Amino acid sequence: MNCDKFEMLLADAIGEELADTDRATFEGHLALCEKCREEYRTAIATVRTLRTLPSATRVSSAIDRDVALPFASGAVKTRYVRPWVRVMRYAASVLLAFTAGYGAHGLGGADFSSPSTVVFQTGVGAAERPTFGKALAGNFRRDRGRSDLARGLIAMFPSNP
Amino acid sequence: MTVKDAPAECFEQYSRQVYVWAYRFLGRHHDALDVVQDVFLRWNTQCADAAPDRPYGWLRRVTINRALDLCKARRREVEVDDFSGAGQETVASGRDPLDVDALREDIVAALDALSDAQRSVLVAKVYDGLTFARIASELDLAVSTVKTHYLRAIRATRGRLHGRWVDL
Numbered sequence: 001m002n003c004d005k006f007e008m009l010l011a012d013a014i015g016e017e018l019a020d021t022d023r024a025t026f027e028g029h030l031a032l033c034e035k036c037r038e039e040y041r042t043a044i045a046t047v048r049t050l051r052t053l054p055s056a057t058r059v060s061s062a063i064d065r066d067v068a069l070p071f072a073s074g075a076v077k078t079r080y081v082r083p084w085v086r087v088m089r090y091a092a093s094v095l096l097a098f099t100a101g102y103g104a105h106g107l108g109g110a111d112f113s114s115p116s117t118v119v120f121q122t123g124v125g126a127a128e129r130p131t132f133g134k135a136l137a138g139n140f141r142r143d144r145g146r147s148d149l150a151r152g153l154i155a156m157f158p159s160n161p
Numbered sequence: 162m163t164v165k166d167a168p169a170e171c172f173e174q175y176s177r178q179v180y181v182w183a184y185r186f187l188g189r190h191h192d193a194l195d196v197v198q199d200v201f202l203r204w205n206t207q208c209a210d211a212a213p214d215r216p217y218g219w220l221r222r223v224t225i226n227r228a229l230d231l232c233k234a235r236r237r238e239v240e241v242d243d244f245s246g247a248g249q250e251t252v253a254s255g256r257d258p259l260d261v262d263a264l265r266e267d268i269v270a271a272l273d274a275l276s277d278a279q280r281s282v283l284v285a286k287v288y289d290g291l292t293f294a295r296i297a298s299e300l301d302l303a304v305s306t307v308k309t310h311y312l313r314a315i316r317a318t319r320g321r322l323h324g325r326w327v328d329l
Contacts, residue, residue: 011308017230053261
């Protein structure tokens, strides 16, 4: 085997597809030719280096949580909210409740006692939820300040129009 | 049912793979989601004209190109890394996280210097573990051409990573 023939088998060898019938010939040339041996060694080292780049794990949960959200069947799932955001939201709701309470007291006639007067709608009904195709076919453009599809689409199709 | 008729099914089928490709080169969860979003918007636009015959290959090519664009844009920006999420979703590679970031940047620069065909072949072979025959079928090329692209891509990448990452 000469170096040209070795070159033809090199891709197979690096790609781990070298046929058993060619292996002995390939390795025989490697043992004899220092230049080709060096070529093979550095190519293998390059592939190994490329493969050290970390891959993603828990992809399913990330996609389900953040991208597939508007298309999920059933109730809309909730996103992770950072603890300090929760505290701020809670504080704001308490403040709002106090403000509303004082306002109602000042007006002297409002009745907030009936539990049916306030409805919290938490998600879009299955029949109203846009399909992925419809959502994509619209004029939606990515908002660079928001980094995922779910938030952009939820902004387009709010649950309380 | 064709892919064109069912964008939601296409999304369901390929979104995770698109995320994996994007994440590998970006290393950040939200950047990867950006790419997933962009790629499927482009997919939908593309399907309005003519659905690609080989969606897997089309999505990989567009995803990688988009991820490289984002990497280049990111290098130009001065930004604060919030370390939220991305670090938790990496497989331990035995390298220091800062090393991984530097390695990622160098690999992205190396991939960016390749031709479109070389890049597609290299990623399909090294990261997706496809056979040359499968890659040839996907890219509509001869197997020998795919092998040539692969070797050239390896050599070009080796030149870029010379000394710093590849023990030569």
